[in-house]
Amino acid sequence: MTHSQKHIIGLVFYPGMTSLDIVGPQQVFSALPGVQIHRIWKTLDPIKTDDGMIVLPDTTFENCPSLDVVCIGGGLKQQAIVDDPEVLEFFQKQGKTAKFITSVCGGSEFLAKAGLLEGYRAATHWAMRQQLMSHLGVEVGTERVVVDRNRITGGGVTAGIDFGLTIASILYGEDTAKIIQLLLEYNPAPPFDAGSPEKAGSELVNKAMLFIQEMSDLELASSVA
Known part of the structure; x- marks a missing residue:
């Protein structure tokens, strides 16, 4: 599963986020050859997610390099963060150069408020579909993952794994994504x-x-x- 091309992936963490939104994709991305993953927030202080997990960021908004993939998830406390000027400015800045602008679950609201989903279809958690459509004017799809040009968005929480595998396929090809799916034994049978x-x-x-x-x-x- 070797590959000469490198990709820089940025995962935005924040207080009160749903850990699996990002931990699922991160597990997929960490198996990709040669990727550099940044776990990003305003500071390097520990972050407590909405399930009590503690995450330690390794990159700040200020020192974050230009990303190939930028991603954010949702969470029970996202309303305290979603209008934060620093957060929206970070996405607007990265959105100018990133190859792929992405989200999982309620993270699509951040992208929409940063002006990055105008004219794009997007997925989100089912409980947020009306919010995204009615208040933010986004065309919402009900698929697990919606790919609209370089906007890639996942539905709620567990869709983050499907989302991660979709991006893996785009970046490294279907065979690599299938190998990762097998290694993770991702074979849902709820x-x-x-x-x-x-x-x-x-x-x-x-x-x-x-x-x-x-x-x-x-x-x-x-x-x-």
Whole structure:
């Protein structure tokens, strides 16, 4: 699985993000030959994700090189970050030169607010589709991964692995992506057929939306306390 071409990949981490959004793709990217991965945030201080994982960034916005691939995920606390001028400025700057501008889950909202999804289709978490369409004017696809020219976006959380393999295929070819899929033994066989709103049905979707609202209210209450 050797390859002479090198690629610089930047993964943006932030407090309150969903770890699997980025950890899934990172696992795929780390198996690619010759890639350089940057884990990026404003500072090098430890970051706590929404599931309690602690991540240590190794690159700041200020010292980040020009990236071939820039990616950000979503998270329960993304609303505290998504309008941050420093974050949006970073994406606008990288968006001018990056070969691929990408996101997983609710990370598409960052791209949209940075003006990087205008005229593009995108995937996002199912609970954010209406937000992306109605408030940010993005044409939303329901696929696990949407590829629209050099914008590559994944759906919710676990779609990040599909997303990572899609990028691996684009950068290094299908055979390499298939080898990585096999090495990861990525052979999904979920115990329930309820992984999308279309499959889950309205009753379960409503319960899930209520759960999301309760979690958001708890996060808001804890931030005010």
